[in-house]
Amino acid sequence: MAMSKNLINSLDDAVLETLSGLCYTYPQLEHRTSHRIVLSPDVRMYGCMYLYIRNNTSVDLHVSCLVTSYRDRKNKVALICGGGSGHEPFAAGFVGRGMLTASIAGSIFAAPPSVHITRALQCVARYNEAGILVVVPNYTGDCLNFGIAVEKAQQAGGIKVEEIIVGDDCSIPENEESVAGKRGLVGMLFVIKIAGAFAEREFPLYKVTKIAQHVSQNTATYGIGLSACTVPGGSYSIPSNVGYTSSKDNNEKEKVKKIGISLNIREQHMMKLCLKNACTAIIEKEGYLNELDRGCGDGDCGSTLKRLADNILNNLDNLSLSHPVALLSEIANIAEEQMGGTSGALYCLFFTTGAKELALLDQKKDLRYIWYCAFLSGLKCLEKYGKAKAGDRTMIDTMYATCITYEKLLNEDWNNFYDQITTAAWEGCDSTKNMKPKAGRASYIKQTRYLTEVDAGAYAAATWIAAIARTIMHFTE
Numbered sequence: 001m002a003m004s005k006n007l008i009n010s011l012d013d014a015v016l017e018t019l020s021g022l023c024y025t026y027p028q029l030e031h032r033t034s035h036r037i038v039l040s041p042d043v044r045m046y047g048c049m050y051l052y053i054r055n056n057t058s059v060d061l062h063v064s065c066l067v068t069s070y071r072d073r074k075n076k077v078a079l080i081c082g083g084g085s086g087h088e089p090f091a092a093g094f095v096g097r098g099m100l101t102a103s104i105a106g107s108i109f110a111a112p113p114s115v116h117i118t119r120a121l122q123c124v125a126r127y128n129e130a131g132i133l134v135v136v137p138n139y140t141g142d143c144l145n146f147g148i149a150v151e152k153a154q155q156a157g158g159i160k161v162e163e164i165i166v167g168d169d170c171s172i173p174e175n176e177e178s179v180a181g182k183r184g185l186v187g188m189l190f191v192i193k194i195a196g197a198f199a200e201r202e203f204p205l206y207k208v209t210k211i212a213q214h215v216s217q218n219t220a221t222y223g224i225g226l227s228a229c230t231v232p233g234g235s236y237s238i239p240s241n242v243g244y245t246s247s248k249d250n251n252e253k254e255k256v257k258k259i260g261i262s263l264n265i266r267e268q269h270m271m272k273l274c275l276k277n278a279c280t281a282i283i284e285k286e287g288y289l290n291e292l293d294r295g296c297g298d299g300d301c302g303s304t305l306k307r308l309a310d311n312i313l314n315n316l317d318n319l320s321l322s323h324p325v326a327l328l329s330e331i332a333n334i335a336e337e338q339m340g341g342t343s344g345a346l347y348c349l350f351f352t353t354g355a356k357e358l359a360l361l362d363q364k365k366d367l368r369y370i371w372y373c374a375f376l377s378g379l380k381c382l383e384k385y386g387k388a389k390a391g392d393r394t395m396i397d398t399m400y401a402t403c404i405t406y407e408k409l410l411n412e413d414w415n416n417f418y419d420q421i422t423t424a425a426w427e428g429c430d431s432t433k434n435m436k437p438k439a440g441r442a443s444y445i446k447q448t449r450y451l452t453e454v455d456a457g458a459y460a461a462a463t464w465i466a467a468i469a470r471t472i473m474h475f476t477e
Contacts, residue, residue, distance in 0.1 A: 014085075014108065015036060015085045015105055015107060015108065016033060016036070018085065018088065018092075018105075019031050019033075019036060019038060019092055019105060020033070022038065022092055022093065023038065028041040029041065029092075029095060029096075032119070032123070035104070035115075035116040035119045035120065036104060036105040036106075036112065036116060037102055037103070037104055037105075037116065037119065037120045037123065038092040038095050038102065038103045038105075039095070039101070039102050039123060039124075040095050040096055040097065040100065040101045040102065041096065041097065042073050042097060042101070042127070073127040073128055074127070074128070074129050074130070075129070075130050075202045076128060076130055076199055076200060076202055077128065077130045077131050077132065077133055077199040077203065077204070077205050077208045078101035078102070078124045078125075078127075078128035078130075078131070078132045078133070078199070079099065079100050079101050079132075079133050079135060079192060079195060079196050079199060080100065080101060080102050080103070080104070080117075080120055080121065080124060080132055080133070080134050080135070081094070081100055081103055081104075081134070081135040081136070081137075081188065081192060082103050082104030082105060082106065082112050082117065082120075082142075082146075083105075083106060083111060083112070083137045083139070083142050083184075084105075084106040084107065084108065084109040084110045084111055084112075084139075084141075084142075084341075085105050085106060085107060085108050085109070085110075086108045086109050090186075090188070090189075091103035091104075091105070092105060094189065094192055097200065098193075098196045098197055098199075098200045099192050099193060099196040100192060100196065101124050101128065101132075102120045102123060102124050103120075104116050104117050104120045106141075106340055106341065107300070107340050107341065108300070109299075109300065110141065110300060110304065110340050110341035110342075111139065111141030111142040111144070111145045111146075111340060111341050111342060111344075111345070112145060112340060113145060113336055113337055113338075113339070113340045113344055114144075114145040114146070114148035114149045114152075114336055114345065114348070115149075115336055115337050117134075117145060117146055117148075117149035118149040118152055118153065121134075121149060121150075121153050121159060121161065122159075125153075125158070125159040130160070130202070130204065130205060131159075131160030131161065131162065131204075131205035132159065132160065132161045132162070132205075133161075133162050133163075133164065133195060133199070133205065133208055133209055133212060134146055134149075134150055134161060134162070134163045134164070135164055135166060135188060135191055135192060135195070135212065136163060136164065136165045136166065136184070137165075137166060137183075137184030137185075137188060138165050138166060138167035138181055138182060138183055138184040139183065139184065139342075140342045140386065140387075141340075141341045141342030141343075141344075141345060142184075143165060144342060144345035144346065144349075144385060144386070145340075145341075145344070145345045146163065147163070147385075148336075148345060148348070148349075150163045160205055162205055162206075162209045164191070164209060164212050164213055164216060165184070166184045166187060166188045166191055166216045166219075167181050167182030167183060167184050167216075168182065168183075168184065168185050168186075168187030168188070168216065168219045168220055168221045169182040169183040169184070169185050169220075169221055169222075169223070170182070170220040170221065170222055171222050171223065185221040185223055186221055186223075187216070187219035187220070187221045190215055190219055191212050191215045191216050191219070194211065194212070194215050195208050195209075195211055195212040195215065198211050261323075261324060261325075261358060261361060261362075261363045261365075261370060262322055262323050262363070263321065263322050263323070263324065267367075268321040268322050270471070270472065270475045271321050271324075271327070272316065272321055273471050273475065274467075274468045274471045274472065275312055275313075275316060275319075276313065276316065277467045277468070277470070277471045278309075278463075278464040278467040278468050278471075279308075279309035279310075279312050279313050279464075280309075280313075280467075281463050281464060281466075281467040282302075282305050282306060282308075282309040282460065282463055282464055283306050283309050283310070285302060285459075285460070285463050286302035286303060286305075286306045287302060288302065288459075289301045289302030289305065289456050289459060289460055290302040290303060290456075292453055292454065292455070292456035292459060293456035300341070301343065301456040301457060301460060302456075302460075304339050304340065304341050304343045304344065305339070305343060305460050307338045307339050307340075308334060308335055308338060308339050308343075308344075308347065311334045311338045312331060312334060315330075315334070319331075324355075324358050324370075324374075325355050325358045325359045326355075327355075328351045328352070328354045328355035328358065328374070329351070329352065329355045331351045332347075332348045332349075332350075332351035332352040332355065333348075335347040335348040335351060336348040343457070345385075346382055346385075346386055346395075349378075349381050349382065349385055350378040350379075350381060350382055351378065352381075353377050353378045353380075353381035354374035354375065354377055354378040355374075356377070357373050357374045357376075357377035357378075358370065358373075358374050361373060366410075368410060368417075369410055372403075372406050372407065372410060375399075375402075375403060375406065376403055376407075379396065379399050379400065379403055382395075382396055382399070383396060391435070392435075393432045393435040393455050393458070394432075394455060394457055394458065395455070395457035395458050395460065395461040397428045397429070397431055397432050397435075397455070397458050398425050398428040398429045398432075398458040398459075398461040398462045398465065399428070399461055399465075400428060401424045401425065401427055401428025401431070402421060402424050402425045402428060402461075402465055404424070405420055405421060405423075405424035406421060406424075409421070417473075418469040418470070418472055418473040419469075419473070421465070421469045422465070422466045422469045422470065425461070425462040425465040425466055425469075426462050426466065428458065428462065429454050429455075429458040429459050429461070429462035430454060432454045432455040432458045433452065433453065433454050434452060435455075
């Protein structure tokens, strides 16, 4: 196969350079590089005027301009949209008056992390008291990450937010649709354009949302490609403050440490080895995981999980190894901020729910039972939000098989305990061979030749579960 030509300087910088180039060409736009957000001229105008006032003696004149600009946006609903990069000009190319107020770009073919979406909501909410409509393309990763951000915004209060999920793909017959539903394709452009026009005319949020839903429900797209797209490579690490803690963060950390069980020195050492070996195993399998994911995913499963593993290893000495509730919360934050895509959201939910469960358990309980409860709680959360169950060809197949065996062995002695856990994990993984996918991006693939290998997510889960089991087995010998 001939290699395609790409105008890319560096794969690691491709997304940032694309957004920077757009904002260089159209300087009225603003690029928030740390979160890959592009803001509309209206929002940027307000920010620039504010800075200009502080450095200008003609305060009265510029204050009046400031108020006018603020009022111009104050009564208008803002529209936010985003998704994986590689589909340009979506979504940054649609930022402007009468369309999007802000866009958020993920890595190549990967949903943006929820923390980036949350930041975009905060930026826009300052100037749009009428509320925000979030337009989400119907892909699992986008639905999860945008959903997390919207839920957090609504719970925090002070921001009026509504969400609409657009699925306009009509290429798959209704009787063959998976639980993931119809994909969001170029029909989103009509939703953005029409809803944006009504928002510009100062229609209220509920009305703009209703119009957007009506447009979405009456739009259908059938996409045809003359050749397969080329995925230029993996994604880049997202700048963040992982590893740095402010005094406020330290105070919160100390509060969390008082919740739930605590580990002694020996158990902390074992925990550290488990994390180290699990992360190392994932890093070693990066290439193979990407290859498994290439046929029926977007080819970045290994790269995405490697980002999680790298950041855990880089912060291993700073993690709260003595207090599992705080530890799982910290790992969940790393997954949310560093991974992105569907995997980032799912692992964030898995560890967050596990931490919540650990906070409820008594120190006197057997450690194996405590970790079983955390694992089971995380698994149930994945089934709830990932809309998948055992048999759908996902990482849940590995986790479910592990959990069933784990429960059966709780009342038995330690002999062969971790051997059987490892066997169960790999059997769950192997069961995904030739299994018809019913959730995630793979559910849209109909060519059976891509489904003869195990699922990439299932293989990754088996890899880190086996690494942890092997570490504990050797440690307790």
